[in-house]
Amino acid sequence: MNPTPILRVEELYKSFGQTAVLKGFSLSIQPQEVAVLVGPSGSGKSTLLRCINLLDPPNAGRIWLEQEEITAAGVNPDRIRQRIGMVFQDFNLFTHLTALGNVMVGLTKVRKMHKKEAHELALFELERVGLVDRAGHYPAQLSGGQKQRVAIARALGMDPHLMLFDEPTSALDPELTGEVLEVMQQLASEGMTMIVVSHEMGFARQVASRVVFLEGGVVVEQGPPAQMFERPAQERTRVFLRKIADLDERSR
């Protein structure tokens, strides 16, 4: 295994009030890896992503991003978040801005680019997700799949070293998930490091370099998709993945 992971999570603990969500969670991600996180609801998947980009500060444990401990005291979270792209389940596109404006605002406000330069790069990113012809549309004028692709373009504009996807297709009608997964697959093939919370098993099989099964705030089992789907070591993994596969089947 590559000795220098891009992300290392060590013994992470996070509770909300009395509810412990992450209970000593550890994970290590290599550059260009695509890790798909699966697990029952409440297993801490989304919380983990929000801890990684410091939206929810962990109660204990440490996180390193490219050799820098980002959970250390005195680290400016805004600076860290610029290196981590995040895509949300319900898109969270900025309602008052067009597709182009959504991609541009981070470039001008955070990366301090000039308008013209930001405009060009934003168009380039929209082109990457196949939406350059929708540049002038407001979020309300886009389909769910288009919204999520704009959200991906918005994150890509920041030139992230790591992308987090929090159930990116869960809010979409089944016929719209394909266009989003396609964009994600293309990103993976370009070498983007990705952590994806998703129950899209087809995507996991085809694109993931690793499937991580979480339950109760810890990693139960992880491995390459073939191993996880065909011959998991843990009974719980087998039962859960079977259930997801059945649901997948039924919805088709």
Place this chain on the structure above:
Amino acid sequence: MDEKMERVVELFGAVAPLLWQGTGVTLQIAALSLLLGMAIGLPAGIARVYGPRWLQQATGTYVVLVQGTPLLIQLFLVYYGLPDLGLTLGRLEAAFLTLGLNSGAYQAEYLRGALQAVPVGQMTAARALGMSQGQAVRSIVLPQALRLVLPAWSNEVVAMLKYTAVVFLIAVPDLMGQAKILASRYFAPIPIYLIVAVFYIVLVGITYGVLRQLERRLRVPGLTGEPT
């Protein structure tokens, strides 16, 4: 009937010049008070939502004090009370200050509501891009909140036009002040107050029209307009 009509027209001719002057004063007081109110209400509204706890409490107290007391008492306290503290204001200054402080509290509350109506995911997404909280408020949340607040703010503008009428009680010659003087000079209170009411209605009507136009101009699909 014709004779009565003639008398009203004659009366109107006699009082119109002073009522015009009064209208000017009313508009001036309303506009400056709204501006002062905005200068107070904008930061106060933001502080109510995003400020440190002590500032949230301080602005909250200000809002409660203003909303919990009659405007007339506020006016008298400023005009007759402040001199005891060594601050003597002219009539117009007292009017601006009172109405501005009053409006600031209402505008802060409207803005607070609008800021809180912007879905929390907007802030999360902005922070995830690497924006500081200040940048996220300025670039993402506030532009949406200001559009959302426009209808409530329009009501505040219209209400202000009429609230200004209290300043006649400290002898400011606004539209209402002139009406009071003219009513006793011509012994014809009812026709004169009716004429003044029409003045107010026209002012309010024009203001409404301008504000509606502004709302239309700033409309964004899916935020304050139809999602098509």
